[in-house]
Amino acid sequence: MAYQHIRVPEKGEPIKVREDGHLDVPDVPVIPFIEGDGIGPDITRAAMIIWNAAVKEAYGEDRAVSWMEIYAGEKAVGVYGDQTWLPQETIEAIRDWHVAIKGPLTTPVGGGIRSLNVALRQKLDLYVCLRPVRHFPGVPSPVKRPELTDMVIFRENAEDIYAGVEWEAKTPEAEKVIRFLQEEMGVTQIRFPESSGIGIKPVSEDGTRRLVRAAIEYAIERHRSSVTLVHKGNIMKFTEGAFRDWGYRTAAEEFGAKPLDGGPWHVMTHPETGEEIVIKDVIADAFLQQILTRPDAYEVIATMNLNGDYISDALAACVGGIGIAPGANINYETGHALFEATHGTAPKYAGQDKVNPSSLVLSGEMMFRHLGWEEAADAISRGMERTFANRTVTYDFARAMEGATKVKCSQFAQAVADHMRA
Numbered sequence: 001m002a003y004q005h006i007r008v009p010e011k012g013e014p015i016k017v018r019e020d021g022h023l024d025v026p027d028v029p030v031i032p033f034i035e036g037d038g039i040g041p042d043i044t045r046a047a048m049i050i051w052n053a054a055v056k057e058a059y060g061e062d063r064a065v066s067w068m069e070i071y072a073g074e075k076a077v078g079v080y081g082d083q084t085w086l087p088q089e090t091i092e093a094i095r096d097w098h099v100a101i102k103g104p105l106t107t108p109v110g111g112g113i114r115s116l117n118v119a120l121r122q123k124l125d126l127y128v129c130l131r132p133v134r135h136f137p138g139v140p141s142p143v144k145r146p147e148l149t150d151m152v153i154f155r156e157n158a159e160d161i162y163a164g165v166e167w168e169a170k171t172p173e174a175e176k177v178i179r180f181l182q183e184e185m186g187v188t189q190i191r192f193p194e195s196s197g198i199g200i201k202p203v204s205e206d207g208t209r210r211l212v213r214a215a216i217e218y219a220i221e222r223h224r225s226s227v228t229l230v231h232k233g234n235i236m237k238f239t240e241g242a243f244r245d246w247g248y249r250t251a252a253e254e255f256g257a258k259p260l261d262g263g264p265w266h267v268m269t270h271p272e273t274g275e276e277i278v279i280k281d282v283i284a285d286a287f288l289q290q291i292l293t294r295p296d297a298y299e300v301i302a303t304m305n306l307n308g309d310y311i312s313d314a315l316a317a318c319v320g321g322i323g324i325a326p327g328a329n330i331n332y333e334t335g336h337a338l339f340e341a342t343h344g345t346a347p348k349y350a351g352q353d354k355v356n357p358s359s360l361v362l363s364g365e366m367m368f369r370h371l372g373w374e375e376a377a378d379a380i381s382r383g384m385e386r387t388f389a390n391r392t393v394t395y396d397f398a399r400a401m402e403g404a405t406k407v408k409c410s411q412f413a414q415a416v417a418d419h420m421r422a
């Protein structure tokens with residue numbers, strides 16, 4: 001594997017994917033990482049301290065990660081020049097080495113480049129955005145019982161309004177689409193056609209089925225008792241409403257689910273234990289209030305791209321904020337996975353060694369579990385739990401925690417590494 005600017009480390013081997021999608025992980029896997037923009041370098045540096053310490057604590061000298069830097073965002077423009085925000089070889093490197101991890105990347109609002117984060121997901125067809133949300137004891141939260149929030153979000157990652165099919169107001173393209181809609185499709189509801197931008201929201205049965213299938217398989221594997229389809233199908237009938245119907249159909253046709261009390265909810269049985277798994281749905285706005293009033297009613301969530309974006313930040317707030325919510329982008333068929341923090345580049349804090357690295361750190365914990373390196377993942381959880389119990393926290397938690405010791409990003413990382421001894 002030869003690249004223009006990516007330096008392949010001398011030590012280490014690639015992770016391989018078997019035909020059944022399982023990973024063959026060598027003792028020293030090469031794992032590409034993207035540092036990210038804004039606070040990216042701060043949190044990546046901190047997370048590396050923790051990840052390397054966890055592998056060492058779990059396996060001594062027998063295993064190690066051989067990190068390989070790949071580029072995207074502002075750093076890519078520096079390395080490749082010529083406004084290259086997302087080099088082709090970055091995509092190829094993730095394809096070649098299968099599992100990678102990244103910090104946040106900036107997307108300008110309005111004009112400018114389209115999201116590099118979304119582009120990475122689309123180009124690699126990482127159709128599941130997996131975002132687990134759970135509370136660590138001691139972490140301050142705006143809700144009374146944060147421990148009741150224990151959900152795993154399966155956010156569709158390749159479709160919806162995020163597909164980027166849109167045209168700016170007053171351009172020939174927008175005018176052409178509006179004319180087509182009015183003259184050929186009989187559309188009369190565009191209130192201000194002369195000044196409207198136009199966006200198109202593709203949602204497919206194929207895309208919905210693979211997402212809902214992954215969510216149900218996860219519920220089976222982790223013995224969760226419900227999967228909830230979250231949508232706004234009363235308003236967007238043929239996209240979000242269809243998502244709900246295709247979701248139920250997937251449960252019925254692929255997992256033998258049967259209507260519950262006449263439907264639309266369904267119930268299926270766990271293939272090994274016979275436990276019941278309820279497949280239900282809820283309209284997105286009601287869901288956003290219920291995660292505050294009775295979060296324990298929900299476990300696995302399957303939803304579309306935009307809803308999932310809103311829901312994951314709202315749920316993160318319930319357990320302490322986006323500084324602690326991890327994530328992964330996964331294609332379960334090809335085995336490709338790109339782990340990433342759920343928050344953005346927080347530019348006002350860039351370079352201050354200040355922010356909370358937990359979101360990226362816990363994305364690494366997810367990555368180790370994905371590799372089957374459970375002992376390293378457990379070491380991270382242990383280190384985090386003890387550090388929070390000790391009230392050693394970054395500024396974001398310190399401002400809501402009495403008696404906290406406020407530390408810098410790198411000091412927090414060192415504290416976690418020091419606390420992870422079994």
Ligand SMILES: NC(=O)C1=CN([C@@H]2O[C@H](COP(=O)(O)OP(=O)(O)OC[C@H]3O[C@@H](n4cnc5c(N)ncnc54)[C@H](OP(=O)(O)O)[C@@H]3O)[C@@H](O)[C@H]2O)C=CC1
Nearest residue numbers: 103104105106107108117323342343344345346355356396
């Ligand atoms: N996957 C990705 O790479 C993502 C990229 N982005 C991009 O990031 C840029 C900035 O987006 P913005 O909307 O400001 O959202 P951000 O997530 O970057 O920041 C919003 C606020 O969240 C808090 N926050 C975020 N990260 C942390 C952290 N690690 N520790 C503690 N607090 C944190 C801060 O709150 P406070 O001010 O209260 O301290 C911060 O001001 C945009 O270009 C956006 O497109 C956004 C989301 C995801």
Ligand SMILES: O=C(O)CCC(=O)C(=O)O
Nearest residue numbers: 106107115117118309342
């Ligand atoms: O790509 C971006 O800039 C934002 C993406 C985002 O908010 C997310 O994935 O949660």
Ligand SMILES: [Mg+2]
Nearest residue numbers: 309310313342
């Ligand atoms: Mg987001």
